Amino acid sequence: MSRGSISLATLLWIIIAFLVLYPLSILVIESFKIAETGGWGFGNYIEFFQDAYYLKTFLNTMLLSTLVLLTTTVFGVPLAYILARYRHRGKTIFTALILLPIVLPAFAGVFAFIIFFGKYGTVNLLLMEIGLTQEPINFIYGLHGLVFIQALHMLPFIVLGLSAGFTNIDPSFEEAAEVEGASGYRRFFTITLPLCTPSYLAGAVLVFLWPFTDWLTPLILGQVDFLPSVSYINISYHFTDIHRKYMGIVAVVVSSVVCISLFLLARWWVEKKKYTGLSKGTTSEGRVVEPSPLVRSGAYVYMIFIAILVLLIPIVLGLAAFSRRWVFEPFPTYWTLENFRLILLESPGLIKNSFLYSCIALVFGIAFGLPVAYLIVRTRVPGRDALDFVITLMLAFPGIAIGVSYLLAFWEGIPLAQYWIIMPIALFARRLPYFLRMAHSSYLQLDPSLEEASEVAGAGKMRTFFSISLPLLLKGVLVGVVMFFIMAFQEISTAVFLYKGGWETLPIGIYLNWHRGMEFGIAAAMAFLMIVITFILLLIISRIGGGVLKAAWGSGEN
């Protein structure tokens, strides 16, 4: 254990303390402040759980989370099974399509589905045209629409986890059950599913957390009685009603506590129930079945159904982006580039800011993530597990918790939030764990003997890092880099609390165009622009990293 590692660890801990621990503790401290007396106490929390309105929003959010998780599970389990176990054509393309929502901005779906499933959207107009219905059907305004949109966005997390689980199960377990005479269903429910629990839970937690983070979808659908939307309104719309602000902070803290407890619970559960087989599976593909023609066509219909829903988002937004006044017509009739002209002419700053902030966040991410990964993988510095733990925990924090805590912590005292640099810093802090995991796995794959050889040959640690480790790491890290960039590029729940006039990014521009102007078309065009940029970036990683699946998920879990 060298002194260098210790000072490096100290430095990284200082950064963590400054960017994570300090703001989050300010958040918690503020939630105990009492507006009326200026004192401290549990008053806000007591009010939160006694006030009919806040209690209702809390229960609504829990209900929504449960429904989203249920929906994604019901639709995700067969999907994951098909993708992992059936041998069929077009596996790669279906996998890529079904995983697509991960890289689409969450709010893109809302706009697309309002255009497509709205009261006078495409579906309703067609239905009325052929005379199936007389009056428009309410497809999306309400809890059902919210569940639909959020579930579609989160479906990949369940599918990814489960299909990895299905693939990794040692086939001998299931074969043994088969030999013992267990029927297909029984085998599935008693052997296969329990073995997949850990990988399912990892995704399920993320799904369950989503309704605690997503404030914009409910707002656009006019369903505001959910915790993140209420905290957003309490904190961002009110500047002098201090009590209301504290109640908003309490809502954020309550959301965070729920999210973190569930996250830890899932982790503990996985640790406890760790199923390990003695032998490794015989094939890297896992167990693959040749389905009967009937099952096969059913599987195809099912996959196509989901793929169409996913594809609707870029297609509808694309149509909306190249047209104007697309209302009361099932398909646009007036084509124009006006939307893009307006974006590029009137607000090129949005695009510039988006790239700038994401790039800077990325530089921070690399400068921080690589040393941390190095510490965790290559050294035995005390507290490295704690470092890993704290950063991984960031995964469970709702985005608005980070936005709000930065706003509170860096306004007075340390007035960082008065300068635009707060934007990339917040993006960096929010997406930290994603990058770290990728850097971590790249480091694991790098054979230490190469570095040792370099040091034996007389190169210092620094030189070894720059001439040996870094070039070797780069390829693996690059996937992480692009994924990090995409995530930062789409970030809104943190940024929306921190931006000031002139600091708007593309996602904020989309939100503002929807919220303050009458420009639905421009908002759609911006969302489409983001999708295009994301696609280009994905194309780049799929070139480097190989395989679209890998591109969507980075180098992943190992």
Added chain:
Amino acid sequence: MPKTALKLTIFITLSSMLLLGPIGAAQVQAADKIGWVGPVYKELSASLTKGFKAYYKKTYGKDVDITFVRPGGWPVCLDKVRAWKGKPDADIFLGAGAPAHEVLLKEGLIVPYKPKNWDKVPADWHGMKVKDKGGMWTCFAPWIVTNLYNEKVLKKLRLPPPKTWHDLLDPIYRGNVVHTLPYASGTMHETIEILMQAFGEKEAWKYLRLLAAQLARFSTGSTDTTQLVARGEVPIGIAQPQMNAMAARKDGFPVRDLLPEKTILVPEAVALLKGAPNEKVGKIFLDWLYSDDGQKYVLEGRYFASNTDVQFSKWEKEGVEMAKHAQKALGVDSFWDLQVDFIEYDLDLATKRWDEVNRKYEYEIYRKWGELKSSLFLIEEVEGEIKAAKDAKMNASKAEAKIKEARNLFEYEGNYAAARLAASQARALLVSP
């Protein structure tokens, strides 16, 4: 090896400096600055930005950087200025009607300035104040509080456009109406003031409770309402600035505005903020805003211009695109030529209860919306049963008295739970009197 850590730190610092350096340098470039805060719509801020930048460059040979903050509707913007506590992050309060500016005036957050063409704005009009005598605030874009409907959708649903405030309570419109919170939109706030001042406070709150039961949903702001009506998602929108119908029609949406029988003028105004960091540029902006050039950009920003010498027909010939649409929307050649009738509006009263109204609506109606609806729907159900019982010559007098009590509890007390209970009791009384 402490060197490693040191070098890493240097690497991190250097790489971040490399990236940040050029940006910092670019921002130092000398350009004058001005900041606006206010609730005006995007089209207006974009138009004024374009016009003022061109004017500034032409007149002073320098660029001007404009930052525009629009945290939300009038009350939200007003709250933002309050939170700055006299050290504003902007120079001009751009937009919002009389009561918002009066609140700023009372709290000492704005300072007087009479721009060059100040005399071209009338002091009052049909009993409504258009500017402050001392020059604290001045109207630059007048409009009237209206409602909005989608003619295509109403025709499809075979519904006539609602003409009066009370028409809107007709059960045929249930689920086809949308409005926002008074805190989110000054127009909604003024609508509540109109109802309170025209019908009396008690009747107004009763009306608002009944109207809330007609809503399909709450929108998040007045533009959200416009958007929802224009796209046909909800066909009737309450509390809309008059020019929104013009703007939406210009964009090709089949919407019309409804001038309700009781309404007021909103003198969308500007004011100079106290402690403005760029006061000089702020005054230049205000002078420009009331010049012929500035007023044209107001109209191009889809708001009606305020100077009395404005003639749409003349501007149309000069190539102002929106002049044609304004003339079509208003039917006259200048806003001030409109023949209208307003309620007697007590501005002082409106100023005094500014925050209270927003709060009351939110806590008594918005937050209890679900409870409100279920309570009213139960009352209506039981009322139907009582009517059926009376038609069947049953004795329903006790139940009738009870259901009247329930309605009273609902409409005047706003006690939805008690009203529900009374309605249930009325139902029980119907079965065993």
